[in-house]
Amino acid sequence: MGTAAAVLTLAGLAILVFRRRTVPAVFLATTVMDKLMFVFLGATLLFGTLATVVYQVFGSGFHYRETISPWMRELMIFRPRPELMLEVPLLFQLHVITALLLFALWPFTRLVHVFSAPVGYLFRPYIVYRSRDELRGARAPKRGWDPIEAPDPQRLRRP
Ligand code: HEM
Numbered sequence: 099m100g101t102a103a104a105v106l107t108l109a110g111l112a113i114l115v116f117r118r119r120t121v122p123a124v125f126l127a128t129t130v131m132d133k134l135m136f137v138f139l140g141a142t143l144l145f146g147t148l149a150t151v152v153y154q155v156f157g158s159g160f161h162y163r164e165t166i167s168p169w170m171r172e173l174m175i176f177r178p179r180p181e182l183m184l185e186v187p188l189l190f191q192l193h194v195i196t197a198l199l200l201f202a203l204w205p206f207t208r209l210v211h212v213f214s215a216p217v218g219y220l221f222r223p224y225i226v227y228r229s230r231d232e233l234r235g236a237r238a239p240k241r242g243w244d245p246i247e248a249p250d251p252q253r254l255r256r257p
Contacts, residue, residue: 101155104147111140135207138200145196149189160187166194 115136118124153160169182183191204210 101147101150104143104150108140108143108147111136111143115140131203131207135200135203135209138196138203139209141196142193142200145189145193149187149193152189153187160190162186162190166190 118128118132149160165182165186169179172179172182183194186194204212
């Protein structure tokens with residue numbers, strides 16, 4: 099189940115990166131930090147998936163509960179035991195290193211939204227989105243999606 103979810107996640111990431119590169123408005127809003135974040139996010143996902151497929155699905159199985167799990171638990175309670183990672187297979191080591199680097203980058207990237215509580219949305223006034231005529235978007239509107247013309251202010255006036 100984890101492997102199936104991982105493959106879907108990688109496919110979703112590929113679709114979103116493709117959209118970010120090919121839609122001009124989205125590409126213009128992409129920073130260097132976003133690109134760096136995608137590298138580490140993609141690498142973490144890829145190494146995690148590869149490690150599971152290579153060692154757990156097709157290999158003889160690796161007992162991460164006796165190595166990676168206690169290593170993580172001890173780290174969380176400020177009693178680091180790096181020796182627990184010494185015998186861990188390379189793909190798992192790469193998975194954990196890229197994940198830790200991703201965690202270090204996290205606060206400086208748009209992933210920071212994960213920790214935001216958008217309570218203000220409940221109380222703030224509505225935002226009215228209006229496009230300026232000459233800058234309606236990067237693409238011509240599709241059939242059936244033509245913008246509605248602004249009403250003539252003269253006709254809106256009461257008699
Ligand atoms: C330091 C933090 C992390 C540790 C210690 C860790 C550890 C592990 C371990 C032990 C597995 C193998 C599980 C199994 O064989 O059943 C795994 C798989 C995986 N991890 Fe991580 N991981 C970490 C962070 C992350 C992050 C941040 C992501 C995603 C951005 C991620 C995505 C995955 C994926 C997609 C798999 C493969 C699917 C699966 O095995 O279920 N991991 N990870």
